[in-house]
Amino acid sequence: MEFPTRSSPYLPVSNDVSRLMVRVMLALIPGALVLSWFFGWGIIFNLLITTSTALLAEAAVLQLRGKPVRPALLDGSAALTGLLLGLSLPPLAPWWIPVIGALFAIVVAKQLYGGLGYNPFNPAMIGFVVLIISFPLQMTLWSPPTGIGQEGPGFTETLQLVFSGKPPDGETLDSITMATPLDESKTQSGLNLTWDEILSDPRFGHYGGYGWEWVNLAFLLGGLWLWKQRAIQWHIPAGMLGGLFVISLMFYFADADSYGSPLFHLFSGATMIGAFFIATDPVSAATTPRGRLYYGAGIGILVYIIRTWGGYPDGIAFAVLLMNMAAPTIDYYTKPRVFGQREEQDD
Amino acid sequence: MATLLEKPATFHGGLHLSAEKAQSLTGPLKPALIPRRLYVPLSQNIGEPAEAVVKTGNRVLRGQLIARSLGYISAPVHAPTSGVISDIGDYPVPHPSGLSATCIVIDSDGEDRVADSGLKMENVFQSDPADIRQRVRDAGIVGLGGAGFPTAVKLNPGPDHVVDLLVINGAECEPYISCDEALMCCRPNDIIEGIRIMRHALHAKQVVIGIEDNMPNAIDCLQKELTRLDEKEIRITPVPARYPAGGEKQLIYALTGEEVPSQGLPIDIGVVCHNVGTAAAIARAINNGEPLISRIVTVTGAGIHQPCNLDVRIGTPIASLVEQCGGYTDDAARLLLGGPMMGFALRNDSVPVIKTSNCILAANTKELPDPPPASPCIRCAQCTDVCPASLLPQQLYWYAFARDMEKIQDYNLFDCIECGCCAQVCPSHIPLVQYYRFAKTEIWDMEREREKSDLARRRHEARLERLEREKRALEERRARARKSLDKKPKVGNADAKKSEIAAALARVKAKKTESSDVAPRNTDNLTPEQRVKIDEVEQRRSSSKPDGA
Ligand code: SF4
Ligand code: SF4
Numbered sequence: 001m002e003f004p005t006r007s008s009p010y011l012p013v014s015n016d017v018s019r020l021m022v023r024v025m026l027a028l029i030p031g032a033l034v035l036s037w038f039f040g041w042g043i044i045f046n047l048l049i050t051t052s053t054a055l056l057a058e059a060a061v062l063q064l065r066g067k068p069v070r071p072a073l074l075d076g077s078a079a080l081t082g083l084l085l086g087l088s089l090p091p092l093a094p095w096w097i098p099v100i101g102a103l104f105a106i107v108v109a110k111q112l113y114g115g116l117g118y119n120p121f122n123p124a125m126i127g128f129v130v131l132i133i134s135f136p137l138q139m140t141l142w143s144p145p146t147g148i149g150q151e152g153p154g155f156t157e158t159l160q161l162v163f164s165g166k167p168p169d170g171e172t173l174d175s176i177t178m179a180t181p182l183d184e185s186k187t188q189s190g191l192n193l194t195w196d197e198i199l200s201d202p203r204f205g206h207y208g209g210y211g212w213e214w215v216n217l218a219f220l221l222g223g224l225w226l227w228k229q230r231a232i233q234w235h236i237p238a239g240m241l242g243g244l245f246v247i248s249l250m251f252y253f254a255d256a257d258s259y260g261s262p263l264f265h266l267f268s269g270a271t272m273i274g275a276f277f278i279a280t281d282p283v284s285a286a287t288t289p290r291g292r293l294y295y296g297a298g299i300g301i302l303v304y305i306i307r308t309w310g311g312y313p314d315g316i317a318f319a320v321l322l323m324n325m326a327a328p329t330i331d332y333y334t335k336p337r338v339f340g341q342r343e344e345q346d347d
Numbered sequence: 348m349a350t351l352l353e354k355p356a357t358f359h360g361g362l363h364l365s366a367e368k369a370q371s372l373t374g375p376l377k378p379a380l381i382p383r384r385l386y387v388p389l390s391q392n393i394g395e396p397a398e399a400v401v402k403t404g405n406r407v408l409r410g411q412l413i414a415r416s417l418g419y420i421s422a423p424v425h426a427p428t429s430g431v432i433s434d435i436g437d438y439p440v441p442h443p444s445g446l447s448a449t450c451i452v453i454d455s456d457g458e459d460r461v462a463d464s465g466l467k468m469e470n471v472f473q474s475d476p477a478d479i480r481q482r483v484r485d486a487g488i489v490g491l492g493g494a495g496f497p498t499a500v501k502l503n504p505g506p507d508h509v510v511d512l513l514v515i516n517g518a519e520c521e522p523y524i525s526c527d528e529a530l531m532c533c534r535p536n537d538i539i540e541g542i543r544i545m546r547h548a549l550h551a552k553q554v555v556i557g558i559e560d561n562m563p564n565a566i567d568c569l570q571k572e573l574t575r576l577d578e579k580e581i582r583i584t585p586v587p588a589r590y591p592a593g594g595e596k597q598l599i600y601a602l603t604g605e606e607v608p609s610q611g612l613p614i615d616i617g618v619v620c621h622n623v624g625t626a627a628a629i630a631r632a633i634n635n636g637e638p639l640i641s642r643i644v645t646v647t648g649a650g651i652h653q654p655c656n657l658d659v660r661i662g663t664p665i666a667s668l669v670e671q672c673g674g675y676t677d678d679a680a681r682l683l684l685g686g687p688m689m690g691f692a693l694r695n696d697s698v699p700v701i702k703t704s705n706c707i708l709a710a711n712t713k714e715l716p717d718p719p720p721a722s723p724c725i726r727c728a729q730c731t732d733v734c735p736a737s738l739l740p741q742q743l744y745w746y747a748f749a750r751d752m753e754k755i756q757d758y759n760l761f762d763c764i765e766c767g768c769c770a771q772v773c774p775s776h777i778p779l780v781q782y783y784r785f786a787k788t789e790i791w792d793m794e795r796e797r798e799k800s801d802l803a804r805r806r807h808e809a810r811l812e813r814l815e816r817e818k819r820a821l822e823e824r825r826a827r828a829r830k831s832l833d834k835k836p837k838v839g840n841a842d843a844k845k846s847e848i849a850a851a852l853a854r855v856k857a858k859k860t861e862s863s864d865v866a867p868r869n870t871d872n873l874t875p876e877q878r879v880k881i882d883e884v885e886q887r888r889s890s891s892k893p894d895g896a
Contacts, residue, residue: 002694002695003680003681003682003692003693003694003695004680004681004692005445005691005692005693005694006692006718006778007691007778007780007781007784008687008688008689008690008691008692008765008767008770008780009687009688009689009767009770009771009780010681010683010687010688010690010692010710010715011364011522011687011688011714011715011771012713012714012715012716013718013719013771013772013773013776015729015772015773015774016719016774016776017722017725017774017775019774020727020774071720071722075722077725115723116722116723116725117722117723117724117725117726117775118723233728233732282725282726282727282728283725283726285726287726287728287731287739287741288728288731288739289728289731289732292728331739331742335739335758336731336737336738336739337737338609338736338737338738338759338762339358339359339596339600339606339609339735339736339737339762340596340606340607340608340609340610340611340736340762341608341609341759341762342608
């Protein structure tokens with residue numbers, strides 16, 4: 001009897017890239033639902049547009065590169081990039097905004113670098129940054145979260161707004177959009193209002209901005225599930241949230257009137273989705289255990305700096321991309337001590 | 348100085364693997380049938396192969412020496428049963444490469460008559476450790492845990508080392524393999540006796556048996572034996588059942604909290620580690636006079652009708668064992684020697700059992716399926732998290748892939764124990780260990796090449812030097828000869844030289860004028876005008892000619 005031979009190990013594998021990606025997508029569901037609950041149909045449209053654009057772009061480029069298309073689409077990475085980008089875009093942005101963002105993310109940030117596994121930068125964040133730099137106005141089109149005074153546009157109005165670019169009759173864009181708490185707090189504190197005064201506005205909810213707190217809680221929940229499922233390790237989220245917490249606490253203690261509280265920073269904007277879903281993108285993150293901790297902390301600190309003194313309201317995308325650049329260096333200097341080697345032999 | 352921890356420490360990384368040991372732990376340990384023909388390889392240990400001391404046609408008895416060891420790190424080989432040597436030649440042996448090697452082929456006479464090995468020792472605990480070592484060496488005992496290092500060498504820590512701790516490895520962490528567990532359950536007396544002999548030979552201060560905590564029966568049997576003997580100096584410590592707890596370095600760490608130095612040996616931290624099977628083999632050699640001619644082999648997997656553990660004579664073809672276990676099932680599609688994590692695949696079942704063969708695993712495609720195709724590394728670092736050696740498997744992979752042999756050594760390739768944890772968790776299904784093996788052989792080859800070219804270079808340099816030397820010697824000889832010639836016209840040497848030079852000059856001059864007197868051939872048939880012209884030219888030339896100097 002003849003048997004085939006190959007190298008060990010031989011046990012069936014339980015792990016798989018697509019399984020990993022599917023779990024991440026599942027974990028995004030609570031956050032996505034809460035987000036669209038508060039910000040309306042626009043979120044759903046964004047998700048549909050970014051995801052389908054991402055998949056089509058991935059298929060097209062792979063076809064052009066003469067690579068097998070099916071396995072790459074099935075690994076779920078393109079869809080996940082689309083989802084993450086879609087969740088970061090303002091709900092009332094015109095349709096071409098998500099299209100351009102997704103195209104850029106997949107074609108330039110991912111495929112031009114060689115496809116899955118070879119991109120040094122987080123594709124979704126590249127897409128986001130391209131958009132916020134090129135179309136700053138369209139990137140502020142957030143509807144007010146439902147439940148505070150003004151209701152956002154409904155299904156048909158949103159559809160009309162997104163695809164024709166014209167607001168419903170008798171309305172202007174300004175009247176149906178609203179600055180996000182991060183945006184608002186920056187403007188206000190620029191006007192020398194104290195944080196107490198800023199927070200007295202009902203739009204700010206309890207600590208992270210009305211609606212945003214719930215969104216962040218939902219992403220936190222999904223993230224914790226992901227960690228329990230061993231799809232991500234704790235280092236990067238812990239590093240990022242820890243970094244953000246510590247630096248915001250320091251400034252808050254020093255001057256509580258001018259700086260937002262740690263709670264505000266942890267629960268507003270894209271903090272939680274950033275910590276658990278964006279910063280943890282394995283391909284572009286640091287990989288050594290200690291390195292991942294530093295990498296996360298770096299993102300947390302940069303987020304605070306950009307939010308507080310930078311030109312953009314939320315710094316997640318920039319912080320992630322900046323740390324992407326540092327990842328190889330971090331990896332190099334945080335090689336773990338090999339079993340049986342003395343500390344001194346380490347470099 | 349190694350001391351035992353109160354509670355076992357957990358080593359970094361590793362995996363929880365489904366235990367499949369129960370499959371083969373079905374009944375009492377049975378002796379396997381002795382086949383008609385046994386193939387006994389000369390090389391069954393790490394180190395030098397043995398050298399045959401019998402010839403084709405010789406009759407041998409069971410336990411008779413048939414190949415003697417060559418060198419310190421080597422082990423002799425004994426006849427597993429009585430019979431006739433029918434051939435000494437190349438036959439397939441169990442090796443990942445599938446190559447053949449020299450085997451002594453014995454046709455069993457079916458009588459299994461035993462020879463007196465002279466290994467038996469009275470009063471072993473009063474005797475000199477060197478005597479014990481010699482007998483262990485003569486018995487051909489090698490580590491039965493898998494690597495096959497000659498045991499006598501490991502019983503000789505040398506005068507510079509104190510053995511603080513003797514660790515007995517009963518942590519069989521690979522799924523499916525249960526031969527050690529079977530041994531612990533069926534022959535606890537042999538194991539404990541062997542441990543006592545080793546303790547005496549090593550002057551070990553402390554002894555501990557590390558057993559995975561998912562083998563309560565084994566722990567129980569050994570504990571009972573210890574109680575029966577009222578032996579209080581040997582401790583049993585259950586260690587967490589996590590692969591690779593049976594790896595020597597991981598086990599020592601779990602028991603002592605100390606790390607065996609990278610590229611070092613346990614003795615560097617005062618520890619010696621032996622497998623339970625080795626302990627039992629020592630007891631059988633010293634107490635019963637039985638050299639290492641058999642071992643316990645697990646025959647298991649869904650591809651086998653009746654999985655079980657068998658006491659097998661070395662040299663028994665695997666096919667014969669499979670047959671005794673009811674043969675292959677219809678869906679058997681894989682054949683491994685060793686466990687699914689670190690074993691290797693066999694092309695066919697014609698190879699024999701050797702001293703290090705612990706498990707024969709015939710599996711169907713459900714338990715050991717073909718791996719899905721590999722996709723690019725997504726740098727998820729899951730491999731890093733499970734690596735018990737704290738390496739960075741994805742970096743090693745990257746540099747192996749890029750064939751950067753320099754960098755891959757910077758990333759400590761040679762600390763990789765090839766446990767396979769990384770490949771097992773890789774979501775991209777990259778056959779990581781395969782890359783590391785490839786890189787290791789590549790580097791060894793490079794080393795060998797370098798040694799070879801070094802040798803060639805040295806040879807070349809030696810040759811040049813020799814030529815140089817010969818040339819110098821020749822010159823010296825010439826110089827001496829000249830000197831002896833010059834000695835004669837010693838007086839008026841300068842004048843002689845001068846006149847010589849003058850004579851030479853004159854000769855040259857003469858030659859030149861002579862040559863210009865010779866008319867060129869192409870001036871034979873010339874018109875008178877041409878002739879005049881030429882004569883003029885010739886005249887001018889000879890008048891302007893320098894004086895030859
Ligand atoms: S587990 Fe596989 S995919 Fe993940 S980092 Fe390691 S080699 Fe790459
Ligand atoms: S095979 Fe080597 S690199 Fe992979 S986990 Fe084991 S020791 Fe680490």
